[in-house]
Amino acid sequence: MKELTKAEETLLLAILRLKDNAYGVAIKQHIQKTTGKALPYGTLYFILEQLTKKRFVKRFTGESKPERGGRSRIYYTLTSEGSRALKHAYKMQQKVWNGYAELTWGEKISE
Amino acid sequence: MKRTVPPKLAERILSILATSGKTGVLGDTEEEYRLILSEKGRFKADMWYVWQILKPVPFFVRSTLYWRFIMFKNYVKIALRNIKRHKGQAFINIVGLAVGMAVFLLIALYVYHETSFDKYHENADRIYRVIQQRKASTVSGKSTYATTPPALAPALMDEFPEVFLATRIGPLSKILVNHREKGFIEDKIYCVEPETFRIFTIPFVMGDPQMALHDPFSIVLSESAAEKYFGNEDPIGRILTLREKTDFKVTGVFRNMPDNSHFIMDVVIPFRTFFLFKFGLAAITEWSNYGSFYAYCLLHEDVDPIQVDEKFPAFLNRTKYQAYPTDENQKDIYSLQPLTSIHLHSDAQIEIGVNNNIGHIRLFSFSALLILIIACINYMNLTAARYAQRSKEVGIRKVVGAGRGQLVRQFICESVLTTILSLTISILIVLLALPTFNTFIGRQLSLDLLGNLDLFFVLISVILCVGLLSGVYPSLFISSLKPITSIKGRVLKSTKNAFLRNALVTAQFAITIFLIIGTLVVKNQILYILNKDMGYAKDQIVVLHTGDISTRDNFHNKLETIKSELTRNSNIISVAGSKRLPNYMTLGAVDILPGRETAGNIPVYAMWGDDDFIDVYGIGITAGRNFSKEYPADREGAILINETAAKACRWEDPIGKTLTYWGNRKGIIVGIMKDFHFHPIHRPIEPLCIYYEPLYFDYLSIKIRGLEIPKTIAHIEHIMKKFSPNHPFEYQFFDAIFERTYQTEQKTGKQFSVMAMLSILIACMGLFGLALFTTQQRTKEIGIRKVVGASVKHIMFLLAKEFLKWIVVANLVAWPVAYFVMNRWLQNFAFRIHIGWVHFLATGGISFAIALLTVIYQILKTATANPVDSLRYE
Numbered sequence: 001m002k003e004l005t006k007a008e009e010t011l012l013l014a015i016l017r018l019k020d021n022a023y024g025v026a027i028k029q030h031i032q033k034t035t036g037k038a039l040p041y042g043t044l045y046f047i048l049e050q051l052t053k054k055r056f057v058k059r060f061t062g063e064s065k066p067e068r069g070g071r072s073r074i075y076y077t078l079t080s081e082g083s084r085a086l087k088h089a090y091k092m093q094q095k096v097w098n099g100y101a102e103l104t105w106g107e108k109i110s111e
Numbered sequence: 112m113k114r115t116v117p118p119k120l121a122e123r124i125l126s127i128l129a130t131s132g133k134t135g136v137l138g139d140t141e142e143e144y145r146l147i148l149s150e151k152g153r154f155k156a157d158m159w160y161v162w163q164i165l166k167p168v169p170f171f172v173r174s175t176l177y178w179r180f181i182m183f184k185n186y187v188k189i190a191l192r193n194i195k196r197h198k199g200q201a202f203i204n205i206v207g208l209a210v211g212m213a214v215f216l217l218i219a220l221y222v223y224h225e226t227s228f229d230k231y232h233e234n235a236d237r238i239y240r241v242i243q244q245r246k247a248s249t250v251s252g253k254s255t256y257a258t259t260p261p262a263l264a265p266a267l268m269d270e271f272p273e274v275f276l277a278t279r280i281g282p283l284s285k286i287l288v289n290h291r292e293k294g295f296i297e298d299k300i301y302c303v304e305p306e307t308f309r310i311f312t313i314p315f316v317m318g319d320p321q322m323a324l325h326d327p328f329s330i331v332l333s334e335s336a337a338e339k340y341f342g343n344e345d346p347i348g349r350i351l352t353l354r355e356k357t358d359f360k361v362t363g364v365f366r367n368m369p370d371n372s373h374f375i376m377d378v379v380i381p382f383r384t385f386f387l388f389k390f391g392l393a394a395i396t397e398w399s400n401y402g403s404f405y406a407y408c409l410l411h412e413d414v415d416p417i418q419v420d421e422k423f424p425a426f427l428n429r430t431k432y433q434a435y436p437t438d439e440n441q442k443d444i445y446s447l448q449p450l451t452s453i454h455l456h457s458d459a460q461i462e463i464g465v466n467n468n469i470g471h472i473r474l475f476s477f478s479a480l481l482i483l484i485i486a487c488i489n490y491m492n493l494t495a496a497r498y499a500q501r502s503k504e505v506g507i508r509k510v511v512g513a514g515r516g517q518l519v520r521q522f523i524c525e526s527v528l529t530t531i532l533s534l535t536i537s538i539l540i541v542l543l544a545l546p547t548f549n550t551f552i553g554r555q556l557s558l559d560l561l562g563n564l565d566l567f568f569v570l571i572s573v574i575l576c577v578g579l580l581s582g583v584y585p586s587l588f589i590s591s592l593k594p595i596t597s598i599k600g601r602v603l604k605s606t607k608n609a610f611l612r613n614a615l616v617t618a619q620f621a622i623t624i625f626l627i628i629g630t631l632v633v634k635n636q637i638l639y640i641l642n643k644d645m646g647y648a649k650d651q652i653v654v655l656h657t658g659d660i661s662t663r664d665n666f667h668n669k670l671e672t673i674k675s676e677l678t679r680n681s682n683i684i685s686v687a688g689s690k691r692l693p694n695y696m697t698l699g700a701v702d703i704l705p706g707r708e709t710a711g712n713i714p715v716y717a718m719w720g721d722d723d724f725i726d727v728y729g730i731g732i733t734a735g736r737n738f739s740k741e742y743p744a745d746r747e748g749a750i751l752i753n754e755t756a757a758k759a760c761r762w763e764d765p766i767g768k769t770l771t772y773w774g775n776r777k778g779i780i781v782g783i784m785k786d787f788h789f790h791p792i793h794r795p796i797e798p799l800c801i802y803y804e805p806l807y808f809d810y811l812s813i814k815i816r817g818l819e820i821p822k823t824i825a826h827i828e829h830i831m832k833k834f835s836p837n838h839p840f841e842y843q844f845f846d847a848i849f850e851r852t853y854q855t856e857q858k859t860g861k862q863f864s865v866m867a868m869l870s871i872l873i874a875c876m877g878l879f880g881l882a883l884f885t886t887q888q889r890t891k892e893i894g895i896r897k898v899v900g901a902s903v904k905h906i907m908f909l910l911a912k913e914f915l916k917w918i919v920v921a922n923l924v925a926w927p928v929a930y931f932v933m934n935r936w937l938q939n940f941a942f943r944i945h946i947g948w949v950h951f952l953a954t955g956g957i958s959f960a961i962a963l964l965t966v967i968y969q970i971l972k973t974a975t976a977n978p979v980d981s982l983r984y985e
Binding site: 028042 | 116128134135136137138139140141142143145146163166167
């Protein structure tokens with residue numbers, strides 16, 4: 001299975017957390033809240049498109065809204081492959097990070 | 112209601128920029144925009160929206176331009192490496208294009224200069240010259256004259272409301288002008304009306320143009336003439352003496368007239384003054400055609416010159432034909448000729464200066480374009496062949512991920528680089544060749560591109576465009592290859608362009624062969640002319656131009672003394688005075704009455720000379736005798752005629768017959784001259800007579816021995832100075848004068864040989880490219896042939912045959928064309944060579960040799976290549 005990039009991971013997690021409300025603005029704001037970084041829409045949609053291509057997420061076109069200039073919201077949900085990939089990534093992360101706390105015990109970690 | 116949507120323009124830009132998830136991006140941005148709008152107000156929201164667009168710019172710059180720059184550096188590096196690795200090929204390629212460009216540049220400069228004639232005058236589009244068609248005096252098929260009667264210009268101003276200003280201009284030739292001891296024989300001396308300086312744009316540096324020629328004895332100089340006579344001193348008010356007789360006061364200095372003027376004045380005197388001295392003032396209102404005067408006029412604005420043309424017949428009936436009634440069919444037709452068309456379009460008799468010919472200019476421009484196009488096509492083919500050798504590089508690049516666009520960019524980048532190199536080299540070539548080119552065309556052109564920005568930009572852009580366009584084809588071709596085939600090295604399988612390529616090279620060789628034949632024929636004809644027995648002697652004759660001296664008092668009385676003083680030197684054999692020299696005797700046809708035995712008059716060319724003329728030039732006498740002092744009756748009027756004239760008269764014995772000339776002079780024919788070529792060889796020998804009139808000689812011809820020539824010349828100078836101390840001593844040798852008669856032919860010869868050389872160069876480039884292409888294409892075939900047992904000799908023969916067959920075709924195409932065209936050219940000459948097989952066979956041999964030399968290296972390389980190398984990849 002293909003490894004997820006950091007950005008892809010973050011996005012997938014955001015979509016998972018937002019459940020039914022996972023569309024552009026919400027995802028962006030969520031990411032800004034959790035990581036403190038502003039992700040431009042261009043980048044966001046580029047990654048989302050990559051994820052769609054890899055079949056990790058699915059797109060739904062929502063109802064059109066007047067505050068969006070008559071355009072529809074585009075919602076994203078995780079596919080089963082997507083959640084599997086996320087699970088895999090989590091496991092890998094855990095393995096990689098395993099024992100980090102013990103190794104750095106006593107070191108001053110400057111924030 | 113306030114606006115709640117984002118700014119329209121910003122939204123549109125965003126919609127262009129958003130490449131992925133367009134609806135999503137636009138919708139989301141707008142939604143967030145409204146959020147911010149409701150929280151922080153519209154200004155912040157707008158700012159935010161704009162920021163969304165601007166934010167990715169640095170990223171965009173870095174990711175695209177930066178990488179492009181990196182790749183660009185790589186392209187340049189690879190291009191330079193390739194040039195270094197294949198020095199020979201690259202050299203031929205670049206220099207070939209450079210030569211084409213240089214030729215184009217040179218000719219463009221020339222054409223630009225020639226088409227710019229007289230356009231610098233502020234009123235250039237309103238200035239016209241009056242010319243006339245004189246049916247009554249058609250000489251060698253031409254009846255248009257540039258000169259008009261002196262009375263015309265003032266009448267134009269009086270009688271034509273359309274004419275604003277008019278002037279008459281008379282060129283005076285070879286007049287001695289002195290400032291104290293310093294004297295020069297002026298060639299560019301003119302007599303003009305004061306209006307001249309209002310019609311033409313000739314700005315004055317000193318003096319007042321309106322008043323400068325007001326005084327009858329005023330003289331106006333150009334800056335260079337003023338400097339010649341007075342150095343750095345102030346010329347105004349100084350005295351210049353003309354013909355050692357009349358003093359003129361300098362009243363003005365004008366800026367030198369530019370080279371692109373159809374006549375250039377250096378010294379200017381008032382028209383009336385000259386006229387008074389030469390013809391008497393009464394003649395100034397004369398309507399007959401004598402003297403060489405030109406009438407120029409400036410029309411009012413918005414006047415159609417045709418209006419004036421239409422009024423001329425009635426006007427002439429009122430004026431000219433009042434004084435000289437003429438048969439209706441023989442009347443002259445006057446018309447206006449635009450100033451700016453004089454230099455290229457005028458082909459009249461007695462022009463004020465030497466004009467060019469529009470056909471000549473068109474031919475020049477056409478050949479320049481042709482050379483440029485052919486050079487470009489060759490460049491294209493050679494480049495394609497060069498790139499094809501790099502098919503492996505292309506394959507690898509593609510495999511590693513280069514897109515087609517990138518490859519096209521790379522190769523176009525290389526083409527631009529080589530084009531720029533070519534351009535630099537071509538400019539160098541132009542700078543080096545310009546002096547030679549200038550003497551060849553007789554102009555003073557300079558590559559002052561910075562002084563002429565229009566021309567600069569046009570030329571540079573034309574050349575760059577051409578370079579780019581010829582780089583596009585090879586680039587597209589090479590980048591379209593499939594990686595598999597290109598790595599395998601099987602690039603040049605397609606033969607669909609082969610025919611075109613061969614046809615092109617054949618055409619180039621055909622042109623070359625044509626030009627070589629042309630060169631041979633022209634050179635042979637020139638040799639024939641120079642070596643032909645003209646009927647008169649050419650060698651060891653010193654010629655002095657005495658036109659200016661002889662019009663002065665007493666000179667012809669002194670002539671006998673001068674002759675006897677000169678012949679005291681033992682190296683001087685004899686001295687003759689004559690109105691013209693035997694190589695060019697056209698004074699205009701003169702009708703004489705040959706007596707009752709024939710019907711009507713015969714036009715006969717006429718000139719006069721003294722009794723030594725026949726001896727000095729070694730002209731034979733077939734019957735009768737030469738003029739002689741021993742027959743005092745000769746003084747009363749004696750005539751020599753040539754054999755053609757004798758035949759035309761159809762007298763049984765012309766000697767002793769009396770003829771009338773100059774209105775009332777009677778002369779007796781004393782002898783018949785052997786026919787000699789008194790016209791250039793273009794024309795057959797026509798009837799000629801020589802009167803025995805020892806006065807107003809334009810030339811002294813001095814026959815000398817071939818010993819101690821400098822001493823003899825010094826002696827002549829000494830004697831001449833004694834008789835005319837202020838007159839600068841100038842002499843020429845008759846054989847040089849003779850050769851100058853055929854300047855045009857010599858020029859044509861040179862033109863042909865230069866063009867032939869260029870086309871040889873270009874055709875060789877084409878053939879070389881073809882050879883490169885073909886041998887690459889057949890590497891494998893030749894490898895297999897060698898494996899199966901073909902010898903090197905066999906393969907060389909095979910390849911040579913392939914190329915030489917096109918040369919045979921080119922020869923067959925070029926021969927009939929060359930025969931036709933060169934025969935047409937030879938028709939210009941009444942006496943000419945015949946085009947023989949020798950010309951064709953020699954040219955065929957030359958073209959074969961050139962072609963073989965061009966391809967031999969490539970053939971040898973291919974034929975001796977180890978088949979293992981060419982077959983390894985199968």
